[in-house]
Amino acid sequence: MVFGRQTAVEKATVLKHPATRSGEMYRHDLESFKKLVAGVAEKCGIKVDIEVNYVDQQLGAMSTAEGWKMVRFCVTLK
Numbered sequence: 001m002v003f004g005r006q007t008a009v010e011k012a013t014v015l016k017h018p019a020t021r022s023g024e025m026y027r028h029d030l031e032s033f034k035k036l037v038a039g040v041a042e043k044c045g046i047k048v049d050i051e052v053n054y055v056d057q058q059l060g061a062m063s064t065a066e067g068w069k070m071v072r073f074c075v076t077l078k
Helices: 030-044
Strands: 002-008 013-016 024-027 048-055 069-077
Touching (some): 002 030, 030 048
Antiparallel strands (some): 002 069, 013 024, 048 069
């Protein structure tokens, strides 16, 4: 089992982010995050259950203006 939390947005997109070399950062939504994990699992030849949900958590000044949200995820081997 792998679990954690991650920032995300309502619709997957590339956003400006000055802390990266390119000045951009890809932000996942629920479906694109699931697709990423499922793709990695498939390439590794493993089967997984993937749960990912938005959580109601304050991100402070971190970017609520940009629509960032917090998600929790749990990936379990079948």
